[in-house]
Amino acid sequence: MEIQKIAKEIHENSPLVDAHLDLGAIVYEGKRRGETRVIEEHFLGPFKAAGIKLVVGAIFVDDIYLPEKALRVAINQVEDVLEEIEESSDLMLVTDGGSLEACLEGDRIGIILSLEGADPLYDDLDLLKVFYRLGVRGLGLTWSRRNSAADGSFFSPRVQGKVGGLTPFGVALIREAEALGMFLDYSHLNDEGFLDAVAFSEKPFIFSHSNSRALHPSMRNISHEMMEVLKARGGVIGMNGVRSLISDERERHTIACFADHFEDTLKLTGYDHVGLGLDLCNLIMPRAYPVDLLEDHGQVILITEELLRRGHRAADLEKILGGSFLRFFQKHWEL
Ligand SMILES: [Zn+2]
Numbered sequence: 001m002e003i004q005k006i007a008k009e010i011h012e013n014s015p016l017v018d019a020h021l022d023l024g025a026i027v028y029e030g031k032r033r034g035e036t037r038v039i040e041e042h043f044l045g046p047f048k049a050a051g052i053k054l055v056v057g058a059i060f061v062d063d064i065y066l067p068e069k070a071l072r073v074a075i076n077q078v079e080d081v082l083e084e085i086e087e088s089s090d091l092m093l094v095t096d097g098g099s100l101e102a103c104l105e106g107d108r109i110g111i112i113l114s115l116e117g118a119d120p121l122y123d124d125l126d127l128l129k130v131f132y133r134l135g136v137r138g139l140g141l142t143w144s145r146r147n148s149a150a151d152g153s154f155f156s157p158r159v160q161g162k163v164g165g166l167t168p169f170g171v172a173l174i175r176e177a178e179a180l181g182m183f184l185d186y187s188h189l190n191d192e193g194f195l196d197a198v199a200f201s202e203k204p205f206i207f208s209h210s211n212s213r214a215l216h217p218s219m220r221n222i223s224h225e226m227m228e229v230l231k232a233r234g235g236v237i238g239m240n241g242v243r244s245l246i247s248d249e250r251e252r253h254t255i256a257c258f259a260d261h262f263e264d265t266l267k268l269t270g271y272d273h274v275g276l277g278l279d280l281c282n283l284i285m286p287r288a289y290p291v292d293l294l295e296d297h298g299q300v301i302l303i304t305e306e307l308l309r310r311g312h313r314a315a316d317l318e319k320i321l322g323g324s325f326l327r328f329f330q331k332h333w334e335l
Pocket residue numbers: 116188209279
């Protein structure tokens with residue numbers, strides 16, 4: 001059977017998961033420009049075309065809102081996404097094993113909410129419970145900047161003094177998150193913080209949207225040693241379609257080079273620990289030279305085709321496209 005046909009069948013028959021999409025910021029900004037039904041307008045068509053079944057929607061607060069407006073913007077983002085889910089007959093919120101199962105058995109596309117950076121909490125541990133009660137189930141300690149919990153990893157080197165690991169607040173935060181039943185996401189955390197987080201936490205974790213540092217030495221990407229820790233803990237890494245995390249060279253912003261990141265990671269972790277964390281952000285970061293390699297989720301099939309051409313089997317690609325993250329979340333909620 002020809003490659004395109006096999007790829008199409010995989011996308012039609014197996015549920016896809018994108019472990020990182022900035023839905024909070026995208027819907028928040030869209031609504032304030034006067035748009036309505038932002039998720040349906042921009043994502044529903046491509047979701048359906050690709051076979052996307054589950055998305056981790058990030059609550060991300062831009063630098064311009066820090067520090068005073070961080071909490072207000074984050075709460076508004078949660079409300080905005082919840083409102084759009086309520087308005088839509090195609091979307092549903094996933095917060096536990098039961099709702100994940102209902103999502104998988106039904107026609108709706110599930111959204112799991114996750115905080116991308118603890119900045120909205122400042123140093124108030126109790127606020128994490130408030131976000132949990134609002135439906136947020138994931139926590140990334142930092143974005144690519146310092147906050148009360150930890151230091152973030154920058155995309156490219158910056159002039160700065162010594163960076164640190166987790167603060168006492170950061171340690172308390174991961175313990176509280178695990179006690180509440182939230183999953184932890186270390187994608188933007190710096191290396192020192194990551195080692196601390198692994199030492200002070202117990203459960204499987206994810207890197208929701210990062211690539212291989214061996215192929216592109218951005219600190220936002222993950223070293224082979226970190227991949228080994230991830231595998232030993234039973235976590236999953238979502239491969240990131242942002243061009244600057246694939247390569248610094250424009251001629252390497254190709255599906256083939258993106259596929260190289262998948263393959264390098266697979267060598268260390270195997271298929272059960274690799275997924276998608278595409279981080280599509282052209283909408284909130286419009287640039288003359290696009291931030292994203294893929295125009296939309298509909299183009300995920302190009303990666304599937306490329307990996308099929310390289311000899312990966314359909315059953316293994318189903319894991320990468322969604323199975324690995326689904327199993328992570330099912331196990332997280334102990335279905
Ligand atoms: Zn991010």
